[in-house]
Amino acid sequence: MFHTRPPHPAPDAVHLRTRTGAGFTTAAVLAAALLAPAATAALPATASTTTSTTASTTASATTPSETPVLAEGFEDWSGALPTGWSRWNAAGTGSVAQVEGPTTGSAVRVVTDTTTSRLALVRDVPLPAASRTFALTYTSRVTAPSGTGRAGVRINVLGANNESWFFGRSTATDGWQTTTEVFTVPASATGVRVHVFNDGLRATQDVDDLTITPSSGTLLRAETSPAGDVALRWTAGPGVVAATYDVHRAAGTEPFEPAAGNLLRSVPGTVTALADVEWEPGTDYTYVVVARSEDGTEAGRTNAVTRRSPATDPTATSYLSLTRTDGGLRAGFRAAADAPGPLAVVSGNRPFQVGETVSTVQSLPVGRFGGADVAGLPGLGDEVRRAALVDADGTVLATAEVAGLQHPRIGLDADTVAKIRRQVAEPGTPQDAWRAVVRRVEGGRAAAGTTPDRWAREAAFLYAVTGEQRYADLAFEGFAASAAQVPFGAKQELDTANPVSQLALVYDWAYQGWSEDQRAQAVAFFERTAAFFELVSHPNLTLPDKASNWVGVVRGAELAQHLAVRGDGGYGLREARVGQLVDQLRQHNEAANTAAGHYQEGLDYLDYDAMIATSGTLASFDAGIDALRESWYAPRTTDLLLRTVSLRQRPTRLQWGVGTASPVTAYPLYLERAAEDRLVGPLVELFERTAGHRSASPWYSPGYVTQALVDWPEQVRGYEAYSPDTVLPALLDDDAGAYTFRNRLADADDTLLQLNNRNRSHLGWQGYDAFGLSLISHDTLWAAQPGKDQANAAKYSRVLVDGATTQVVGQGTTSVSRAFPEQGGGFVSLANPAAFGVDAATRDAVVDLTDRGATDAVLAFSDRFADDVAHTWTWQLAPEAGTTLETERQGSTLQFTLRRGDAWLRGWVLDADGVTAELSGGAFRLQRSGTEAGFDLVVALGSGAEAPSAAVTGSAVTVEGAALDLADLAAYVP
Numbered sequence: 001m002f003h004t005r006p007p008h009p010a011p012d013a014v015h016l017r018t019r020t021g022a023g024f025t026t027a028a029v030l031a032a033a034l035l036a037p038a039a040t041a042a043l044p045a046t047a048s049t050t051t052s053t054t055a056s057t058t059a060s061a062t063t064p065s066e067t068p069v070l071a072e073g074f075e076d077w078s079g080a081l082p083t084g085w086s087r088w089n090a091a092g093t094g095s096v097a098q099v100e101g102p103t104t105g106s107a108v109r110v111v112t113d114t115t116t117s118r119l120a121l122v123r124d125v126p127l128p129a130a131s132r133t134f135a136l137t138y139t140s141r142v143t144a145p146s147g148t149g150r151a152g153v154r155i156n157v158l159g160a161n162n163e164s165w166f167f168g169r170s171t172a173t174d175g176w177q178t179t180t181e182v183f184t185v186p187a188s189a190t191g192v193r194v195h196v197f198n199d200g201l202r203a204t205q206d207v208d209d210l211t212i213t214p215s216s217g218t219l220l221r222a223e224t225s226p227a228g229d230v231a232l233r234w235t236a237g238p239g240v241v242a243a244t245y246d247v248h249r250a251a252g253t254e255p256f257e258p259a260a261g262n263l264l265r266s267v268p269g270t271v272t273a274l275a276d277v278e279w280e281p282g283t284d285y286t287y288v289v290v291a292r293s294e295d296g297t298e299a300g301r302t303n304a305v306t307r308r309s310p311a312t313d314p315t316a317t318s319y320l321s322l323t324r325t326d327g328g329l330r331a332g333f334r335a336a337a338d339a340p341g342p343l344a345v346v347s348g349n350r351p352f353q354v355g356e357t358v359s360t361v362q363s364l365p366v367g368r369f370g371g372a373d374v375a376g377l378p379g380l381g382d383e384v385r386r387a388a389l390v391d392a393d394g395t396v397l398a399t400a401e402v403a404g405l406q407h408p409r410i411g412l413d414a415d416t417v418a419k420i421r422r423q424v425a426e427p428g429t430p431q432d433a434w435r436a437v438v439r440r441v442e443g444g445r446a447a448a449g450t451t452p453d454r455w456a457r458e459a460a461f462l463y464a465v466t467g468e469q470r471y472a473d474l475a476f477e478g479f480a481a482s483a484a485q486v487p488f489g490a491k492q493e494l495d496t497a498n499p500v501s502q503l504a505l506v507y508d509w510a511y512q513g514w515s516e517d518q519r520a521q522a523v524a525f526f527e528r529t530a531a532f533f534e535l536v537s538h539p540n541l542t543l544p545d546k547a548s549n550w551v552g553v554v555r556g557a558e559l560a561q562h563l564a565v566r567g568d569g570g571y572g573l574r575e576a577r578v579g580q581l582v583d584q585l586r587q588h589n590e591a592a593n594t595a596a597g598h599y600q601e602g603l604d605y606l607d608y609d610a611m612i613a614t615s616g617t618l619a620s621f622d623a624g625i626d627a628l629r630e631s632w633y634a635p636r637t638t639d640l641l642l643r644t645v646s647l648r649q650r651p652t653r654l655q656w657g658v659g660t661a662s663p664v665t666a667y668p669l670y671l672e673r674a675a676e677d678r679l680v681g682p683l684v685e686l687f688e689r690t691a692g693h694r695s696a697s698p699w700y701s702p703g704y705v706t707q708a709l710v711d712w713p714e715q716v717r718g719y720e721a722y723s724p725d726t727v728l729p730a731l732l733d734d735d736a737g738a739y740t741f742r743n744r745l746a747d748a749d750d751t752l753l754q755l756n757n758r759n760r761s762h763l764g765w766q767g768y769d770a771f772g773l774s775l776i777s778h779d780t781l782w783a784a785q786p787g788k789d790q791a792n793a794a795k796y797s798r799v800l801v802d803g804a805t806t807q808v809v810g811q812g813t814t815s816v817s818r819a820f821p822e823q824g825g826g827f828v829s830l831a832n833p834a835a836f837g838v839d840a841a842t843r844d845a846v847v848d849l850t851d852r853g854a855t856d857a858v859l860a861f862s863d864r865f866a867d868d869v870a871h872t873w874t875w876q877l878a879p880e881a882g883t884t885l886e887t888e889r890q891g892s893t894l895q896f897t898l899r900r901g902d903a904w905l906r907g908w909v910l911d912a913d914g915v916t917a918e919l920s921g922g923a924f925r926l927q928r929s930g931t932e933a934g935f936d937l938v939v940a941l942g943s944g945a946e947a948p949s950a951a952v953t954g955s956a957v958t959v960e961g962a963a964l965d966l967a968d969l970a971a972y973v974p
Helices: 414-424 429-442 452-466 469-485 494-513 516-534 549-565 575-592 603-622 629-633 637-644 667-677 680-690 705-711
Strands: 048-051 058-061 070-072 086-091 094-100 106-112 118-126 133-146 150-158 164-169 177-184 191-199 202-214 220-224 230-234 244-251 263-268 273-276 284-292 298-301 305-308 319-325 328-334 343-348 364-366 369-373 386-390 396-404 731-733 738-742 752-756 773-777 780-783 799-801 813-819 826-831 840-848 855-877 884-890 893-900 903-909 916-920 923-943 951-953 956-959 962-965
Touching (some): 070 118, 106 191, 133 164, 150 202, 177 220, 220 305, 244 273, 263 273, 263 516, 273 516, 319 386, 328 364, 369 575, 414 429, 414 452, 429 705, 452 494, 494 516, 516 549, 637 667, 637 738, 731 813, 738 826, 752 840, 773 923, 855 956, 884 916, 923 956
Antiparallel strands (some): 058 305, 070 202, 118 191, 133 177, 150 191, 230 273, 284 298, 284 305, 731 738, 799 855, 826 840, 840 855, 884 893, 903 923
């Protein structure tokens, strides 16, 4: 098994609190954050606490003493709207109503009934010239949200630029909830436009007690984050520069004095917001933030804020880690919310299995999350190598193996480094890849042709393998350059996750070559990114469906960061947060991938996701955490790659979702899983012949080439060897509605076909590819899909109704799917009328990949459509450029031939009277019109001067000895 190493003692002590002081000297990274001076920071006890009799949360915050510029209780109404407010309905439909407020009086209700509706109540509010910073406070209740938008309050600046803020959420509140936010307007602003807004969301939002008040800037706010944690935000005030902030927490609602015993976390002065992820459900917590100067003295503190944590814990995965530190052995854990307590950790030197029952006579009682020192306890001494987290019944919930905190700790142990050194000394793909890395790094960051984070990763990799100090220095140069560019105010959290995923490895691999100050600067940067990731709010991350690539990318990057940095420079072990990330990634693995390996958004996004998530996942294995293993290895990803990537030069890929026919495939990211599947030989062959040293145009991506060198096998022995004669049976996936066929893994003449039906749907990018085809044979792409260019009808290879490209996704069904023995073909029977918006839409298809000399494949399609109104029905292929068309009428049969060089695709359409055929605008089209349409056709694929002829008798077509009855394709036997 790759990525499982014996533990080593950690060189660095683990502390629970971050150090006081520095971050990067780069201005972009060290933007100073301010709090009110110490003389004014200890606020009087004027904080109000609002507790609704129907709410499950309580909140308190300092209310600035200035007179509000808006104080709206929604008590006065003029007709259908609150007095002074107007209605703005930019899209969709909805309603506004007066409802009962959280305590007494009335509130306003905004209801939108589609996921694309945009409905707001609007009011312009003038601002006093002397004030620039304002606190917005409102109480709201959001129920039944659906869609990718938000419900909340938007503020637009008037009389200045177009600056705006949207304070809202895409998830339901737990009853009435009070939100306080601060915004600062430019000096030229004359006022703000306030929107009580359901924006691109189906939801019911109730709002009351909306105020805007000039603020001194000294304010701590607490609310439930979109991800379901307690979000803390504090504002800057004049007069004091904070080197660090100490966040203190005490259970209950009573005031308390900040002290070491209630310190939750300490962060650099660049951080002014973070999430508390260590909470018991339905519990009141009170928070205070203390600013400290460079010398550690208190420079100021915020008001106290009380917040009730969410009523339920969404954690669905149990995890355990077992880490050897300078202080001994430590367990980190987080249990799934439904795990029956009390919980315990049980030790042993054998592998435990999740679900088995074990004795808990000698065990360590633990809570639902956090960490515990285990050295010296009965049965859990220094000799322990493995442990299990068990529930009240002794059932194993999660398992772990002891790991240390030595660097490098991700991927590059001593054995792997020695293997790499041996491989790069011999001719072959590893040597070529190594030389490509050396060229890029030594050519300098500016000339590398890649991002600074990936360049830094390659420099750190060279240092870890060679030990040459100059590479560690270059790695830090790239790290600092990338860190200075990380967009903490990113329009997308992906913009931050992409570099952070690489910088985590840079830090780990170059750690031994960096000075203490360089390490400290990096840790301060990671403290800032950690806080950023905790508060991300995009629906692709926060909605219950975790299939989107956003989850793999953002949560994978954060997990890689924590596992690379934990225990260093006061960073802590982040045990509870690691558990949350493991849970998110486990759910993502199961939702985004099918058992057959298909990824909902296509191969491009499978590669993109893997580019980031691989580092975090493999880091968890190296940290001894087992919780992701099953979901990581379950999809047959290697099988999928072997069936979907051609041996053309440069290769083409089969398409579905929004994937493209890109020649770039991230094979090295799958070598580790190929080893688990015992398919290293064929995958290595595919890589070497399309991108490696035996390809026409070798190319070693800076995004994944280092992973290739980590996982490249020294020998294939013990795995399935490559053989061009190996039959690749059809990969049938009724879950996704995706059916993949390949005749062999030999050369550019291989035939590869994917049939799609979209049997399920997820949030995020996905293709309108019901009844879609993707077809490659004889060095030609015959049937492509549009990728993201989804409005271009000419780029589809499927049936179009009246030329429409969009479809209802996820409504398909499969009645039959079976593989033919001893070849790569098969039969499928599909239905999907909802996708086309018609009464009936069915497809029966045969794929026969019997070798018949010049003909390598025979395909047959019987497609049936019907509706209560007439349509134009288009059966379409989108072949690559350079394809020509010949047609010939043979009685009622239409013969068509597509050619590109020596390759041909010849087809016969039965009952073709009234069918038109053309190759126009890059698309080959067969068209019928009416309330019903049938497309019965047989296709042969091959190369050479002569394409075969066919004999047609009634509904039967015979070509090259294959007799296919279009009236009963289900009965076909090759």
